[in-house]
Amino acid sequence: MSEPFVVAGGDAAGLSAASKCKREDPDREVIVYEKGDWISYAHCGMPYYVKGEVDSIGDLLSLSPAEVRDRGIDLHRNHEVLSVDPDSQTVRVTTGEDTFEQSYGDLLVATGARALTAPIEGTELDDVFTMHHMHSAAALRAFLTPPEEADDSIFDAGYVDLDEVSPYFEREPPETVAIVGGGYVGVEMAEAFRGWDLETHLYQRSGQPAPPFGAAVGEAITDTLREAGVELHLDTVVESLEGTEGVEQVLAEDGTLDVDCVLVGIGIRPNTELVADTGVEFGESGAIAIDDYGRTAVDNVYAAGDCAEKVHTVTGDPDWVPLGLTANRAGRAIGQTVGGEPEPIGEIAGTAVIKAFELECGRTGIIDHDRARKAGFDPVSETITAGSRSGYYPGNEATTVTLTADRKSGRLLGGTINGEDRAAVRINSLAGALHEGTTVGEFERYDLAYAPPFSPVWDPLLVAAKVLNGTVEQ
Numbered sequence: 001m002s003e004p005f006v007v008a009g010g011d012a013a014g015l016s017a018a019s020k021c022k023r024e025d026p027d028r029e030v031i032v033y034e035k036g037d038w039i040s041y042a043h044c045g046m047p048y049y050v051k052g053e054v055d056s057i058g059d060l061l062s063l064s065p066a067e068v069r070d071r072g073i074d075l076h077r078n079h080e081v082l083s084v085d086p087d088s089q090t091v092r093v094t095t096g097e098d099t100f101e102q103s104y105g106d107l108l109v110a111t112g113a114r115a116l117t118a119p120i121e122g123t124e125l126d127d128v129f130t131m132h133h134m135h136s137a138a139a140l141r142a143f144l145t146p147p148e149e150a151d152d153s154i155f156d157a158g159y160v161d162l163d164e165v166s167p168y169f170e171r172e173p174p175e176t177v178a179i180v181g182g183g184y185v186g187v188e189m190a191e192a193f194r195g196w197d198l199e200t201h202l203y204q205r206s207g208q209p210a211p212p213f214g215a216a217v218g219e220a221i222t223d224t225l226r227e228a229g230v231e232l233h234l235d236t237v238v239e240s241l242e243g244t245e246g247v248e249q250v251l252a253e254d255g256t257l258d259v260d261c262v263l264v265g266i267g268i269r270p271n272t273e274l275v276a277d278t279g280v281e282f283g284e285s286g287a288i289a290i291d292d293y294g295r296t297a298v299d300n301v302y303a304a305g306d307c308a309e310k311v312h313t314v315t316g317d318p319d320w321v322p323l324g325l326t327a328n329r330a331g332r333a334i335g336q337t338v339g340g341e342p343e344p345i346g347e348i349a350g351t352a353v354i355k356a357f358e359l360e361c362g363r364t365g366i367i368d369h370d371r372a373r374k375a376g377f378d379p380v381s382e383t384i385t386a387g388s389r390s391g392y393y394p395g396n397e398a399t400t401v402t403l404t405a406d407r408k409s410g411r412l413l414g415g416t417i418n419g420e421d422r423a424a425v426r427i428n429s430l431a432g433a434l435h436e437g438t439t440v441g442e443f444e445r446y447d448l449a450y451a452p453p454f455s456p457v458w459d460p461l462l463v464a465a466k467v468l469n470g471t472v473e474q
């Protein structure tokens, strides 16, 4: 009997790997250690739970511990993997009270990432939240809920520590909230706070929200947030948060703001300390370097999800784009490799979508010209605006597309899209083209669907390809 497959981390990457390995090799012992209470939860749904669009925190859970165990997986919650000894192929695990060693045949590090708060001072004050943990989401939802509407049922089926969270139910909801950071978490949380009618301020150190989505999308998000009543502080660095027990003020370059609550969403860092001294290698991003099968530089140690890099399909170089699908997919592939025939984890295109109130935005590939040049391309971009449906059909909305290609080869490098009529999912056909190394000329001849309720004859992506191809051919 082979040594067990041990997994550190019980969410997207970890449980996908454990489940797939068990399906491939039902006789293999599979052990999952999760340091917290929560397993198999949807981070991505937290802003919508805080907003109240998702009723209960239990709705964000995919698998219960019992369902995981029914799959034959030996699951241990509140067990933190402290260290790895590659020589003896053991991990050291603690429950907080006891510490023990567990041997492994294969080990998967699926420890995710954590929210950054440095270098902002004062983030330890009460009523300062990050949105990277279910407990924060639960506490924030309780804080926003007026006392007369307070009801524990919003925590149904969760593992919420009611002692910690319930006091928020007894307090008057905040009136003014500041969001520090205008990435996708900040933008989604702005919608959540405005949903509770709070005076909402969003601070962003650069000149636009959601920088990875490029200038055209940034402008559209800026307009949308302002129209929805969000007070934007662009090009503004927050220096510190001040207060005695709870946060009372935001000190920023543009002055001081009195607040009742702060949400910090200034980025994340991969959780890699576990393998810091093991011979595992790290990429420039600080995330764990892996090969096409998720293998680290240490024998029998794999890494997947937000703690690991992956190869970018456009540049062919390692990159760190911590997102949900690729975490699940890498975990599943590693489970397959460990339990049966090896399967590559696949490449990434950095495809992402974001909703800002009614505005939908998508991005994929390399859209930043400096980055494209560093990768050896000669980038050229065009931006167009076209209808989302036939002009005569109700619901037609302006849809803006930016496409970027390499002038020399014509190869598509990336693109963005925004609009209010199912714009975001349109990015997927472009993502597919990037995976195939398609040129803009080839993309212009793609057979995309047309019927008046869904698209004009020329899909906005095809219009953009036609214009960009003209520029590339000049």
Ligand SMILES: Cc1cc2nc3c(=O)[nH]c(=O)nc-3n(C[C@H](O)[C@H](O)[C@H](O)COP(=O)(O)OP(=O)(O)OC[C@H]3O[C@@H](n4cnc5c(N)ncnc54)[C@H](O)[C@@H]3O)c2cc1C
Pocket (backbone or CB within 6 Å): 008, 009, 010, 011, 012, 013, 014, 033, 034, 035, 036, 038, 042, 043, 044, 045, 046, 047, 079, 080, 081, 082, 110, 111, 112, 113, 131, 132, 133, 185, 271, 274, 304, 305, 306, 307, 322, 323, 324, 325, 327, 328
């Ligand atoms: C607010 C928010 C919204 C998001 N929205 C989207 C979205 O719309 N689309 C999208 O694609 N992605 C989104 N993401 C990102 C997505 O949630 C992550 O990419 C995904 O959860 C990564 O999965 P993972 O398994 O690598 O890590 P995680 O989900 O972070 O899981 C890692 C687990 O490891 C545990 N752990 C850590 N250290 C140890 C240890 N030493 N021992 C044992 N256990 C340990 C942690 O407690 C955690 O449960 C969002 C993230 C956030 C925070």
